[in-house]
Structures are given as C-alpha cells and as structure tokens.
Amino acid sequence: MASDVMERAEAADDEEERVFVTLTVADQLCGVPVLGVRDILGEHKITRIPLAPPEIAGSLNLRGRIVTAVDLRRRLRLPEPPADQPRMSVVAEQGGELYALLVDQVSEVMSLKASAFERNPPTLPPAWAEFSSGIYRLENRLLVVLDVGKLLALTEAA
C-alpha cells in the first residue's frame, strides 16, 4: 500500500502532501502511511508464541481481537532494546488480520510534501532497503518510509 502512495506521490504535484505516523526504532525516525494504521498501543501484555519465527513477538488482545505482534527491531535485524525500555505498537491490517508493529516510540503525525521525497539511496543496507519505500528529507533529520505490506510478508521461510 505504501508503495502505491509513493508512486503517485512522485508523479503528482510537488506540493501534494502525504500524512504519516512517525515512529522511532533504534533512534531512526520512520514513518508509515496514516491510512494503514488502525491503532496505536502503549505498553501491552504480549503472549509469547512458541516455535514462531523470531520476528514474531507474540500475540496480544486488542479489545477482544487477537493481534499478532511483529518486533520491528528484529525484523530490521537491529540489536535488542534495553530490557527496561517500554515498547509501543502500531496496529495495521493485512489480509483481514490485525498485526501490531512493535517499535520503540510512536510520535506525532506529520504531513510531508512530495518535494521532500527521494528514492532509497543505493547504499542503504539491504535489511533496510527491503522494507523502505523511500526517504523524506525533514529539516534536521531523515524519515524512512516503511512498507507495512512487506514488513508483514512473513512467510514460512522467514
């Protein structure tokens, strides 16, 4: 879904704005398109799922629905967070199922101009390039646009 957004953004007017939920994972600012986000959760009790791929942090109860939690740090092959750090989640829907992306911190919602968008630099590490659909130049930092569809495309092989 995010990739659609991007392609349209490129073709469209430079002044057209896209809205993103921004989040941090291992000090990197990232964004996911706001339309794909169903919920933001604070620290939540997560049940471990034995034998699941390591990226699956477990499952949690979101108002009576069972949501599968995916650890974004592990998905991006980043180091584990400090043990006492509270984690937040961004809930997205994929194929009728709800998934929670476990991140370090969820911050504001931003409207970003298409003129500030750029494709992935070719030097981006593969772990990031795989899930990033482009970069926004903000005033003093960069925002990586995450492709939620790809992040959740965990198959048996993953």
Add this chain to the structure above:
Amino acid sequence: MDDLIADFLTETNESLADLDVALVKLERTPDDQDTLSLIFRLVHTIKGTCGFLGLPRLEKVAHAAESVLGKVRDGVLSATPDTVSIVLAALDRVKAIVSGLAATGNEPAGDDSELIAALDAAAAGHAPVVAQEAPSEPEPAPEPEGEAEQEAVIPEPVAAPSAESRPVAAQVTPKPAPPEGGEPVPANQTIRVTVDVLEDLMTLVSELVLTRNQLLQLARTQENTGFTVPLQRLSHITSDLQEGVMKTRMQPIGNAWNKLPRLVRDLSREMDKKIELTMLGADTELDRQVLELIKDPLTHMVRNSGDHGLESPAERRAAGKPETGRITLNAFHEGGHIIIEISDDGKGLPLDKIRNKILANGLATEAELVGMSDTQLQRFIFRPGFSTASVVTAVSGRGVGMDVVKTNIEKIGGTIDLKSVPGAGTTFTIKIPLTLAIVSALIVEAGKERFAIPQISVVELVHAQKEAGRGHNEGGGTEPVIERINDTPVLRLRDRLLPLVNLNDLLALGESQSDDTGAYIVVVQVGANSLGIIVDRVFDTEEIVVKPVAPILRHVTMFSGNTILGDGSVIMILDPNGIARGTGIGAGGESKTISSGAVDQYRSSDRTAMLLFRAGSEQKLAVPLGLVARLEDIPRERIEVSCGSPVTQYRGKLMPLVAFSDGLDMEKPRQSVLVFNDGDRSMGLMVDEIVDVVEDRLQIELSGARPGLLGTAVIAGHATDVIDTGYWLTQAWQDWFHGDHQPDQPDSVRRVLVVEDSGFFRQLVTPILGAAGYRVTAVPSALEALRLREDGAVFDAIVSDIIMPDMDGLDFARTVRASGPWAGLPMIALSARTEPSDVEAGRDAGFTDYVAKFQREALIASLKQCLAEQVMG
C-alpha cells in the same frame, strides 16, 4: 436476481432433497399412502410455482412427472422400481434446470421432449416399452450443467433383477381411495433467516462470552461489591443466550444424510447388489458448520461400505448371510460429542490385501507386520494413497479416500476409528464436537506460559514424580514416577507404558520450574494412541472461543488456534494431533525406515526375556532368562559347606553355590538360587530375591565397571545391570572359564554372525560380543546360517562352533569359502578342542582363526584383528 425466484430456488431445493428420500422410501413400501401423498404434493407445488413464475421448461417436466405420480396415487399404476426410476430421472432434470436457473437467473435452454415422452408413456402404463426406446440414444444435452445432466440422461434401463420387472400395466390393481387432500398443512411457525445473520450473532455471542469471563475474573478479586449480583445475572443470561444462539445453528444430522438413500439406491443398481440403508438418530442435532464439513466424508464412507464392504448377493448366499447387505448409520450424543457410526455387515477389511499393499508401498517391513495387531493393520487404510480395491471402480477405490476423510474429520477436532471383523463387517466410529466455535478446554502451564488443551482429547490427568533418584523410586509411594529410556521420558500407567512429551522441550520454552519435584501429565488420546504431555501446572477448565491463528503462524502445527482467556490474556490452543505428529506418534506420522527384511529378527537388539533379581542391594540385576536353567528355593539347612565353599545336593550331585553379594545371610530360612548348567555341570548363584521376568531389548550401553557385571542396559525403563554369567561360572568351576573380564570398548558397529548349536553358549556369546560393540546375529545351526546367506544377510565376520549336528563347522567353513557373498569373510572357529591337529584341520577348512571356547578375551582380540586385517586387505 428476482426475490421471488430466489425464494423459489431455496424452497425447491429443499423439496427436491425431500423427494429423493421419499421416492426411495416409496419404492420399498409402494402402498404407503402418506409418502405417496407427500411426493405428489411436493411435485405439485413445484409445478404450480413454475407456472406462476413463468418457467415453462420446468413446468413441463414437473407436470409430466406429476401425471405419473397421479396415476400411482390413484392406484392405476404401482410404484415399481422402473416407475420410481423414471420419476427420479425427471427430478434430476428438474435439479439440473434449477441449478442453471440459480447460476444465470434464467431457465437454461434444452430439450426435454424425450424425457417427457418417457414420462407420458409411463403414465399411460407402457413403462417397459419406453425404457427400451428412450435410453437407446443419448439425449442431446445442451445444458451447461453437465454433471447433473449426466444422471438425468439415462432413464434407468429395465434390468431390475427382481420379479417386479413384470410389465407395469399388469399390475393395475384397484387401490383404496387416497385420503381426501392429504393432511392439513400446519400454520407457518418458522421464518427464514440467512446464514450470515446467524454467523454474525454467533460471533457477537462469542465476544460476549469472553467479556463475561473477563468481568467474572475481575469480580473474583473484589468481594462484596455491588456488582456481584447483577454480574451473576449477566453471566446466566449470557449462558442462556449462548445456548439459544447455538440452537439456531443446530440442524438435525439427517440433513447431511438425505442424499444417502438415493446414493445407496443408485449404487445397488450399478453394482448389482442388494443394499438396505438404515439410518438411526437422524434427528440428532449438531452445529451446521460441523454438519457441512462431515457431509462429504459421510457420503464417501457410505459409498465405500456399499462398494467395498458389502459382497454380491451370490457371495453373501455362499457365506450364509441374507442376500441383502445392510449399511447402518447411527448418530447419538455422548458427553458433549456426537458419535456417528457407519457399519456394514459385509466381508470386513481384507487383511491380506492390506498387508500386501503395505509391503508394496514400503510402509512397513514384513517383520514389523508380524508384530502388528489386526487393528493396527486396518488403520493403514487411513494412510494417504491407500486403496485395497484391486479394480478401480467408478464408485470408489481411487486411493484418495480414507486419508481425506480422516484429515477432514481431524480438521474439525474429531477423531475416527474403525473395527473390522472378517466376514462380519466393518464399523467406523466418528467422534466430533457439537460445535466448533466454543469448546471446553483445560488450561495448563509450561515454562511460565499458559496453553489450552481441548477437553475432547483429554483422557485423564496424572500427577507423577519427576525422576526421583534411583532406589528412591522403590521406596513405595503410590505416585508413579517418570522414568527415562535414554532421554525419552515414559510413564508406567496401569501396566502400560505411556510415551511422554515434555511441553517445555517440545515448544522450546526453555527452563521449566524445576523447584517442584512433581509434574502433571495430561493424557491425551490421538486416534488409537495415547500420549502424555508433561506440564508444570494445571489450572481449571474454561469455555474458550476458538479463533484461528494468524496466517503467518499457520505452519506451526502444534496449535489449532488461539483464544482470549477470562483475564484478558491471549493463549495458544494446543493441537494434540499436531503434537502427536510432531513426535512421530499416530498414523500418518510414523516414518518407518525400511530395513533389510526378515533377517533382522535375530538381532541381539531384539526382545529378549530377562530375569530380574536383586542381590546385595536394592538395585535390580538382570540375566538373560535363556541362560538360567532353573530357579530354586532351597531351605537353608540344605546348604552345606565343602572345602570352605557352600554347596548343595542337587539332583543327586553336589552343586557349588556362589553368593552374588558378599557374605551369606544365614538368618533367612530359604535361599533363592539361580541354577545355570551346561552338559552335566551346574552351579547355583545365590541371590536375595527374584523379582520378575520381563521382555525387552537387550542393548548393553555401558560395559561392566566391576567383575561379574557385563554392563548396564535399559530394561523395562530402568537402568539395570546385566550380570556376566561367565564370571560367576568361573567362580564355581575354575576350569569352566579362563581369563578375566575386560570387554573392549566398542570400536565400530560390525555385524557378526554366531553359529553355535548350544543355546547356552549362544546366549552367552551374544551379550559378550554385544558388549564389545558388535551387532550379533546368532543362529543355532550351519544350515540356518546358510539360509541367511541366501536371504541376502550381510555380515562382517563369522564365529562358528566346530562340533555341531547336521553340518559341522568344518563343512560349514568349506561351504562358505566355496562360493557366495560370504566367501571372503573372516571366519573364527570356536571350539573346546584345541589340539594342534584340530587347529590345523580348522585352518585347512578355511577358518581364519581358531579360538578356544570360553576364551572371551582371545575371541574379541581375534575378531578385532581379523576385521582390521580385512579392512587393510
């Protein structure tokens, strides 16, 4: 689509299903006026509605069928199989048109003139004539619904074997006038609701149940709040509501059966068999979702029973059974489950064919087959690709059958089992839960995580000690102890060995709570197998709403779903079938390695009867039972001392007695003695107590740490020391054996064939060589050995006695050396005669080495050397 048409379709489909059943019933009881009225009314309704809605094609067919039925009702015609067949053909046509109508909203084009002509002719009383004309050419079938049309095209040929195939016209007998207008139609007390509405209701109720559970959990921690009473009420209402909504989804199982009478009827015509279908408990209700899922498996199994199970009338007569075979369907409730039995009184499952098929497909070896019970063999039919029908008929026998049935039934949390008695028939028993949405589950904890196990598969709970230290377990507590074979835990439960899996290990949960010495074992039933799941704690049972796991977790087969508990936490639901498969238990899960056939059964790792006894300590000791000549219980006063050693008079001779443990307990009034003998010599080994005789694999895993012990083997789940009889024999007779006992460390698994006519020495040599790391096959004669050679058995060396009946060792050596695959093997002669001339004769015959009998060290050294030379050569 027009609402009117949609309603018409729903109604007509129901009527058609009823008609199938009613017509078949009519055929059996042609005089049943009620059935006849019902049929007439149903067809009449269809015809009437068609006319109203402007469906000319349907109307014509229905009308023609109605005319025939009218004649039957008026007693002008009788309901012969032919009449019924032509009406059924008309109904098939109606079905075909209706399905076309459902697909496109319009009547499909097509020509029914031939069928209508046949019906009219039947109505006029000329059925046989028609039947000869009509089927001769296939009807032009322009309709798209090929499948339904296929059936409709063929008005049944008049080949009914019974006497009823007389011309129908001849049967015009006056019938009593039918009751006027049939029975009054009851007032309409039902409304139609789409299934979606019910499904939504069910989901909402499920959520409500979860929320209720959550509230109850909260209320439990706070006493005497104002919430308690209203909460109780809410809880009761929720339960009632849940029950009520469940009821709306309940349908009689007969709905899944209504196609079967027709199917059986067609089958019996096609196969030329006489089949009677009895259906019991058709009003047993179950969830419509479950009903949908078992429809196909049931149909398949009934077809199988008719096709494979029942014999032809001739075969049945020959077997002294009534010509008409019987298929019985029986459904009933049993403890929250529905049991469905499908039984036939046919020939039973052909065990021979199953055996051949197993061998042909390499699913098991002949040796394994020998050890299998009939039931185990029969269960092979649930394996994929297993059909014993040698001829693939159109009806069944394509080998895609029973495994699919089993999978489908397991999918809905059910189980299937079968019982077959040759010549008397086969019964399949299906056990399925009443509903899929809400199940009762046992909540357990392992590795600090909680899991739910569906109650349907739980047989019992056992509390057991986690491996108490050895010796401690003899202490006599009633609580069972988890024992280990190697590292595999097992539990003795009512004289059976129950395989155990540790949930911690299985799910890789890490450390268990090891501070507790006890463990809970949840005994689950998976097919015919029982399995114990070791968990740390067991909580209570809870009603849970099964939710499927996320698609990215589907490959983890240990779970059948997940759910939310009363306290709001998410919990995984364990799938006992998945666990069994994951641990290699249960049909479909075993991966049998194909070994080299019948010769394997001689191997020393096969079961040996072992005598267990105690001497000196609590530790059990074992000796191969074959080595023990007798067990004696000698009164203390009969033990005498000769030359400082205890002896007793035994069968007119003095028998030396050797104490296994140091010192003799002279207090005991009687002494247990194991008597060993060979030839005319015997000796007695004095032990404290004879415990038991067990049969187990004798696999010596640790070589003896002290003289007198051969090593340690796992026997009946306990590490047990196996005594070295050779050592004890030398204690009694200095010349019986020479040399002390130091078995070599196993160097590699070499296969050694031992040819020795004396059972005693065969039993002795086998464990000695086994302890030295060889895999031993022992046979009692040279001829037996040569037979193994013909069977293609492969060995690395042969150890043979010289003096044997029939063919002696020298002849045997010459035969082996002469030709065959064993010609180059090292051969060691083992003989009591060690004169240089004997050794010479042995070497001439082809023996590589010559070892004096009883010189175990020399034998092992010689074997080692011969094998080493062979490798270098």
